[in-house]
Amino acid sequence: MSAIIKFKDVDKYYGDFHALHDINLEIDAGETVVLIGPSGSGKSTLLRTINGLETIQKGSLVVDGADVSSSQTNLNQLRTDVGMVFQHFNLYNNKTILENIMLAPRLVLKRKPEENEKIAQQLLKRVDLSDQAPKYPAQLSGGQQQRIAIARSLAMDPKVLLFDEPTSALDPEMVGSVLSVMRDIAKNSDMTMLVVTHEMEFAQAVADRVIFMADGRIMEDEHTDTFFAHPKSERARKFLSQVEHH
Amino acid sequence: MSGAFSTSNVQYLLKGLGVTVGVSIISIIISFIAGSVLGIILYEKVPYFTKTVRLIVNTIRNLPLLLIIFFTYFALPKLGVELNAFSATVFAMSVFEATMVAEIIRGGLLSVGIGQTEGALSTGMNKVQTLWYIILPQALKRSIPPLISQFISLVKDTSLATAIVLPELMFRSQVIYGQNPKYMVPMFITIAALYFVVNYSLSLLAKWFDKRLV
Amino acid sequence: MIDIFTQNWQTILNGFWVTILSSVIGLVGSLLLGTIFALLELAPSRSLRIIGTAFVEFFRNIPLLVITMFFYVVVSSSFKIGGFWSGTIGLILYTSAFIAECLRGGIASVDAGQMEGARSNGLTYTQAMTHIVLPQGFRLAIPSLGNQFINLVKNSSILSFVAGFDLMYQANVISGANLDPFNTYIIVGILYLLITASVSWVVKRLENRIGKEVIR
Numbered sequence: 001m002s003a004i005i006k007f008k009d010v011d012k013y014y015g016d017f018h019a020l021h022d023i024n025l026e027i028d029a030g031e032t033v034v035l036i037g038p039s040g041s042g043k044s045t046l047l048r049t050i051n052g053l054e055t056i057q058k059g060s061l062v063v064d065g066a067d068v069s070s071s072q073t074n075l076n077q078l079r080t081d082v083g084m085v086f087q088h089f090n091l092y093n094n095k096t097i098l099e100n101i102m103l104a105p106r107l108v109l110k111r112k113p114e115e116n117e118k119i120a121q122q123l124l125k126r127v128d129l130s131d132q133a134p135k136y137p138a139q140l141s142g143g144q145q146q147r148i149a150i151a152r153s154l155a156m157d158p159k160v161l162l163f164d165e166p167t168s169a170l171d172p173e174m175v176g177s178v179l180s181v182m183r184d185i186a187k188n189s190d191m192t193m194l195v196v197t198h199e200m201e202f203a204q205a206v207a208d209r210v211i212f213m214a215d216g217r218i219m220e221d222e223h224t225d226t227f228f229a230h231p232k233s234e235r236a237r238k239f240l241s242q243v244e245h246h
Numbered sequence: 247m248s249g250a251f252s253t254s255n256v257q258y259l260l261k262g263l264g265v266t267v268g269v270s271i272i273s274i275i276i277s278f279i280a281g282s283v284l285g286i287i288l289y290e291k292v293p294y295f296t297k298t299v300r301l302i303v304n305t306i307r308n309l310p311l312l313l314i315i316f317f318t319y320f321a322l323p324k325l326g327v328e329l330n331a332f333s334a335t336v337f338a339m340s341v342f343e344a345t346m347v348a349e350i351i352r353g354g355l356l357s358v359g360i361g362q363t364e365g366a367l368s369t370g371m372n373k374v375q376t377l378w379y380i381i382l383p384q385a386l387k388r389s390i391p392p393l394i395s396q397f398i399s400l401v402k403d404t405s406l407a408t409a410i411v412l413p414e415l416m417f418r419s420q421v422i423y424g425q426n427p428k429y430m431v432p433m434f435i436t437i438a439a440l441y442f443v444v445n446y447s448l449s450l451l452a453k454w455f456d457k458r459l460v
Numbered sequence: 461m462i463d464i465f466t467q468n469w470q471t472i473l474n475g476f477w478v479t480i481l482s483s484v485i486g487l488v489g490s491l492l493l494g495t496i497f498a499l500l501e502l503a504p505s506r507s508l509r510i511i512g513t514a515f516v517e518f519f520r521n522i523p524l525l526v527i528t529m530f531f532y533v534v535v536s537s538s539f540k541i542g543g544f545w546s547g548t549i550g551l552i553l554y555t556s557a558f559i560a561e562c563l564r565g566g567i568a569s570v571d572a573g574q575m576e577g578a579r580s581n582g583l584t585y586t587q588a589m590t591h592i593v594l595p596q597g598f599r600l601a602i603p604s605l606g607n608q609f610i611n612l613v614k615n616s617s618i619l620s621f622v623a624g625f626d627l628m629y630q631a632n633v634i635s636g637a638n639l640d641p642f643n644t645y646i647i648v649g650i651l652y653l654l655i656t657a658s659v660s661w662v663v664k665r666l667e668n669r670i671g672k673e674v675i676r
Contacts, residue, residue: 051580080582090577094595103591104581149577156582308610308656309649310617312628317649320641402523409621416525423533434530438522445521 004029010059019045021217032186032193034203037213043196051082083153087165089145091137098133101155123151143174163195212236250429262418270401276340281347289355303345314338319410331412350392354385394452398445461643468634475630482548482616489552494559519557532622547619558608566601606663
């Protein structure tokens with residue numbers, strides 16, 4: 001297998017703040033990788049560098065053959081292949097649910113109207129929200145909005161899907177439905193998934209690999225089973241015991 | 247120097263700037279005081295009184311200032327109120343701008359939030375004390391940036407008094423380029439620059455307050 | 461007071477019509493120009509931002525009368541544009557600076573996640589702006605835009621300085637003839653209130669309609 005995402009000696013600063021330290025990381029096509037760590041550890045920042053929402057200051061980052069750090073790279077092109085699901089959904093407030101899903105395929109992929117709508121309806125069915133198509137985002141619950149956001153990303157048929165704490169802003173009873181959609185994608189597609197989350201059960205059940213970050217550094221990068229059975233670092237052990245109790 | 251910028255022309259124009267600034271300052275002071283009072287009345291909902299004030303404020307706000315200037319200068323004498331161009335301008339601008347200030351102050355008072363009032367009343371202050379010591383100071387602070395914007399409009403609007411032959415900046419520039427058409431472009435550039443300097447300084451002041459208050 | 465209207469109704473209605481015409485042209489023109497300059501002010505490129513800001517700051521800080529007289533006295537000596545167009549062009553330039561500020565505020569208060577979501581979804585900056593951010597910015601700006609439109613109607617009285625034959629101009633003509641400025645100005649004032657009140661009413665309705673469309 002070949003790596004679809006390749007970080008080499010990457011550093012990122014916010015002014016004086018050193019947000020990412022010497023990141024070296026390779027992720028293979030089709031892998032499902034979960035990023036965990038305490039807040040402020042840089043996991044969301046790392047995720048956001050992958051589709052160029054954050055720029056890196058040092059090292060190289062190659063995604064699907066494109067050098068993200070180079071100004072020559074067409075980020076628009078890259079982003080059609082790398083979808084992202086946000087903590088706060090970021091659905092288009094001024095568009096209906098159906099339009100949210102169909103907009104980018106129409107504008108960017110120039111998908112034919114009938115085909116576009118057919119795919120959108122299929123995706124709505126997949127996230128179990130077919131009846132919500134004509135509504136606006138504000139009329140949906142958080143969990144429903146997040147499932148629509150996932151469908152919106154899937155509509156672009158991306159190679160990589162990034163999830164930035166997709167369940168953190170949800171009420172507890174909404175979390176399950178979103179996770180089950182994500183589990184479905186992980187199991188039934190060859191998409192590469194990177195998930196920043198605090199849901200340890202989900203990580204254990206779905207991830208091929210777990211990456212543990214702290215203070216902008218990758219502390220551990222292990223097989224899921226190995227990581228949860230024998231976390232090597234003191235930081236990881238402490239972190240795991242804290243999330244379990246919470 | 248001769249031409250558009252002869253010494254006498256420059257002196258003449260600068261006197262106009264003095265009139266513009268003078269009318270502006272006096273009108274700002276009067277409209278600020280009157281507008282604050284009106285704003286508090288609008289905010290406090292005094293039975294009957296507030297409704298009357300609301301009607302008057304809405305009426306004046308929705309009329310062109312130019313109409314109010316003309317009315318003051320040409321129509322009020324019919325009621326026995328004779329004002330010269332300077333006083334008529336100050337009067338018309340103060341009345342008009344006071345209604346604008348009233349809305350700004352009312353908005354500022356509303357933005358302070360009910361929690362502050364409830365807090366103050368629970369500590370045993372009466373309504374007047376609550377307004378004077380707690381609500382008004384916060385409201386005024388928040389109103390500073392929009393008030394400054396309003397006063398920028400006021401400075402610009404003094405140029406309308408040209409219509410009743412008040413010898414302010416705009417009027418005097420017209421007198422000067424009346425001497426020679428060649429003076430037109432230099433005069434427009436000069437007065438545009440003078441107005442810009444005065445108003446842009448005010449707008450920088452508003453931005454400075456805006457940043458400090460956030 | 462009634463006989464002023466019955467004796468001059470044609471003149472008054474002509475002026476009323478010119479005021480409305482100039483306001484409508486001013487509204488359309490300043491909305492277009494204001495949008496362009498708001499987008500320039502927010503553009504990713506620094507030089508575009510400077511152009512936008514310079515335009516807005518210039519026209520916001522000099523009197524409408526100066527702009528209008530410039531067109532009437534200087535520009536119309538080379539291009540025959542006359543009083544109506546001098547006044548209306550002045551109105552467009554002046555008002556568009558304020559509209560740009562309203563829109564900039566509206567766009568700035570659209571959640572940054574909307575742009576990020578759209579960009580991550582594969583849309584270009586321009587697509588994200590025109591389809592997602594700008595429409596929402598417009599809606600958020602409606603109350604302040606409404607105020608600018610009312611100001612625009614009132615400011616159209618600037619046409620009276622340049623023989624634009626608007627309502628204000630006709631009021632001066634009539635009161636010069638009948639020597640009854642008191643009642644003449646009151647009639648004209650009522651007509652102005654009629655226009656500004658209608659604009660307020662339309663803006664309120666728009667606000668309510670959009671409030672129901674559940675945004676944010």
